[in-house]
Amino acid sequence: MPSNDERWLDAEAGPVVRPYALTQGRTRHTGESVDLVATVMATRAFADPASLAPEHISVLQLARTPTTVADIASDVDLPLGVVRIILADLRELGLVVIRTPVVMAERVDKHTLREVLNGLRGL
C-alpha cells in the first residue's frame, strides 16, 4: 500500500519569515491560547476596513459564520501561527469572539457524544 503519510509533514510550505511580516514580526499572540478547533465568530462591532490589513479582513469575513481556527487557517492559506496572531488582534479590537471548544470546556458531554455516534453511523 502506498504511503501517503508524507502529506502530514511535507516541507513544501516555504519560508515562514515573509508571512510574519503581516504580524509586524510578532510570533506570539496576546491573550489566552487559541485552540485549533476553537470557534471564531465575528461580532457586530464596526470594523473600519481602512484600519485593517487585507488578511485581517479576509479572516473577519470568514468568521461571519462560526468557523474554527483550523478552517480559517486552511482557507486563508497562512501558517497557523500567523492566523492566531491575526485572530488575537481582531479579538483585541472586539471584532471577533473566540470560543473554547465544547469538549475542552466540559471535557465529556454524553449528549454530544451520542450525537457524534449517531452522526457517524449515518455517514
Add this chain to the structure above:
Amino acid sequence: MDYGVSDADGSRQYRAIKILLAGGFGVGKTTLVGAVSEIRPLRTEEPLTEGSLRTDSTTGVEGKTTTTVAMDFGRISLRSDLVLYLFGTPGQQRFWFMWDELAIGALGAVVLADTRRLADSFPAIDYFERRQIPFIVALNCFDGATRHDTQDVRMALDLEPDLPIILCDARSKESAKEVLITLVEHVLVTASEEPLSGIV
C-alpha cells in the same frame, strides 16, 4: 465559558470535536482520514532544531527559529452545528512538540498500528496513557499482512483488557467509520465509569 457574547441570534452553539489519529510513519493516517472525511491542508510551524539549522540556510534571518510544515486535517460535518475534526499527529519524534497542542481538548485518539511494525506505536500509546486521553488501537491490515490475533497484539503492546483493538482497512470508508465509532463508544464507556476528577 462566557466571553461576553451570547449566541447572538439564538442559534445553537457550533460544536467542533477534535479526534487525534496517531501512529508511526507510513502507517496510513492520511489514508484513513481521506477515506472518511474531506481533507484540508494546514500550514503550521516547527521549531528549527540543531539538525535543521545545519541544513537550512538562515543567513540574514538569524532570528528565525521556526519553519513551516504542511499537515492536513479531516473535516466531517455531522450536522450543521456539529463537526468532527481529525488531526493526524506526525509520527516522527521531531514533531512531538505538536502533540500537546493537538491533544488539548481532544475527545480521544486512535492509534493506528501496522502489525509488522508494532513498536512504532509505542510512543503514541505511552503518550495517551500518561495524559489519560481515551484511545483505541486500530490495526491497519495491509495487503498480505498477517491478521494477528488481537490478543497477541494486546500482549505485545501491553494494553488494558478493556481497551478496544480493532482491525481496519484504512482505505475503506466503512472501515474508517467503524474505527471512529469504536473510539466514541469507548469514550462513552470510559466517561460512564470514571467521574472525572482531579485529572492533571
